[in-house]
Amino acid sequence: MGGDGLPLTMKGSRLSGRLPGASLLLVLLLFYLPLAVILSRSLFSEGRLTGENLIFVFSRPLYGRLILFTLAQAFLSALVSLAAALPCAALFVHYDFPLKKLLLSSTTLSFILPPILVVLGFVIFWGNRGTTNNLLMSILNRDEPPLKVLYSFRAIILAHAFYNIPLALRFFYNQWAALPRSHYEAARLFGASRGQMFGRVIWPRIAPAAASSFLIIFLYCFMSFAIILVLGGGPRYSTLEVEIYRLIKFNLDFSRGSALALVETLFCLIAMLIYLKSDRGEEDLAAEELLAPAKLTGKVLPLFLAYLLLSALFFGGPMIALIGESFRYSPTKTGAARFSLHWYGRLFSPDSRTGAEMTFRAVRNSLYFALWTTAAATLTGTAAAFLVHRKRTVLPRLTELLLLLPMGISSLILALGYLFLSTRLNSGPFWDDLSVIMAHTFIALPFVYRSVGTALAQTDGSLRESALIQGAGELQTLYYIELPLLAKPLITGALFAFALSMGEINAVLILSSPERVTIPIAIYRLIGSYNYPGACAMGTLLILLSLGVFFIMNTMDRGNELQ
């Protein structure tokens, strides 16, 4: 906080600045109202207040085991993802190579794919009859698949790492790349070894990013269930979320389902409290000269290529398998599959129901929700980060907690909460769309907030203050000084918001009007009518479309780097 000892006018603006903080709490009410409506059902039974639903949850040994397993796998997944992302981040920070930008933009790609396609991609690539095993079987001349990767605890961690390493990489990169050159030079001057350099200079800088991404990954894996069930090999491994899903969705047992959801929320809350306690602001590092990434040279090149090949196999494998599947078609009953655009031809055929018209409608609807969500989440998240980190809100710690909590709420519960509300309001199509966008915005809000907040915590605002003192207006300062410093984390946040909305399905299905088919919904519908290759083609479309948008968003940052 650099506000003390400033001219009176500054203090005045700080006081009036409590108002936006209060309005932020009002915005958050839009999220907590539907949530409270649905969670409060756990405390009531036939109209009277009761604790019996919570007692039910805690008296079941099964639920105890579920909670333990849920925590353990989430912890391990987060740990593995972070450990794997760190060397990758080092590479991205220190070297320039072709496609770096594109690779960075594709880091959020795994979030847009519906779990069912990720599972299918994994199976096509790693499965018993998958690409790798077929290859190994023909090389080793064996009949049995030699590689048993799937249907084990290992597979769960592997799939979660697949989802989350890119996220950790993105967070690490943002922080690491912003480390000023002077710090490296100072360390070198004192003769620091590589290890010391990392421990004393780099790690303190990227620790907040590590904490942020650990929390996000932990919570994400905490909520995961389709992947755990299928790739883990059935109910031997299942999480709390499966039970919530079953109780609420299949048994319509809102009381017990909400009780479990409440317990889940409690665990998320604890995770966040631990995280917030460890999260302390860093010194001001902004606006200093950065380390210029080196070109890849002879010595590092083979190492780099090996690493690239390995990660391409790990990340690209399932995705490429998925894309490959969309180009396979056997035109005759017995003939082998060959390369064909057959499935794309069907998606873009003139048929008004299943062809191009439907496809374009799905694209338009997806973009409609995703762009609005991106705009809303980026604006709200950034505003929230400013308010909290510039201490312009009442109860900053609580506000921060309230901002992060949506991460620990599944979209199914949130969507049902809004449905509860909308059945009480006399709502129209406008509300239907709005509630979807609101639900998506709240799901994305923590990502934007963390991304921008982490960066903000490391600038104490002295630049801003000197600008203000020199007579720049508040808006001018924001536009010319503060926002440019935040370009990278802002874009990261926006990318996540876009990706999360693009891939979300529960809220759209439950809340929006029936004609609002999005790409993921079309994918599920294709699969529901046995058309898996068609779904892969639609998935490929989703990947390409998102990559396009990611690329545009990322080029926004370029102007900043040239300065």
Added chain:
Amino acid sequence: MKRVCLVLSLLAVLLPLAAIGQNEPETAAPAELTVYCYDSFASEWGAGPSIAQKFEEMYGVKVILDAPGDAVTVMTKAIMEKNDPKGDVIIGLDNNLLSRALSEDILLPYEPASLSGVDGDLVFDKTYHLIPFDWGYFALCYDTELLSDPPASLKDLTDPRFKESIVLMDPRTSTPGMGFLLWTISAFGEEGWKDYWKALAPNILTISDSWSTGYGLFTSGEAPLVLSYSTSPAYHVEWEETTRYQALMFDEGNYLQIEGMGILKGTGQEDLARKFIDFMLTEESQNTLAMSNIMFPAVGSTPLPPSFDYALKTDKGLMLKDDLIESNSERWIQEWVETVSR
């Protein structure tokens, strides 16, 4: 950085434009009939749109297909809205959901005249709140390229030669999954079903969250056996011209699924809703249902395409009483989880 702001402001201008054309204005609104149905029925590839279109042409009304998810989600929505219903007709509640639908009191009874063409055994609701429109058996399907000696019974399914060969679905999250659990209970009784699952466990490759995922593993060649419907092979014959995937009818019998439809209580259009129910049972609609829903049509006289020769039937259709399911399913699922998670 200026570019960021430029693009952001561009976005601000473009976003409202993206909304244009989303809500086509309606001219002189005809009567509207809102049909709640599950997603794959309303899907562009499903039976819903073409049936709806023909109904619209015949009666000069507008039909809205509202599909909030699978059959269970459809029912959830109807129950949550029951004080202020927004739908007129509900489609897809099956025999396992009957007792819930009745106890929640969301339906109006209606006995269509065309029900006379439906086999009496299929009329699973004698109070006529839910009217059957199509049906099928749950069945294990197998991949003829991976398996030469398929199992002949549930018991046979536990044979060690099928080690890690079966993909099932979780009864907690999937309707076929629940169907298979009920199948084993009706075949082996309260005393035997848990032992059966213990014997079956080594042969299960995985238990998926949904039919879609499980069937996807199967068609990717991941496992030679999958839980599906006895009608599934008809799809592959009809649309892919392959007989690679075959259904199996078991000695113990196969469990029945009968899909029903009903009129939502509180509809302002009971007359039109009845017409829609009637329309679903016409020969044309029944034929569409068979071809797109890949289930047996409820009206027995409906002509079927040759592909349905591969959709098998059995004399031993199994079905548990719905009040028995209602009072025991919670316990069964708990016990099932305890049994398979060992």
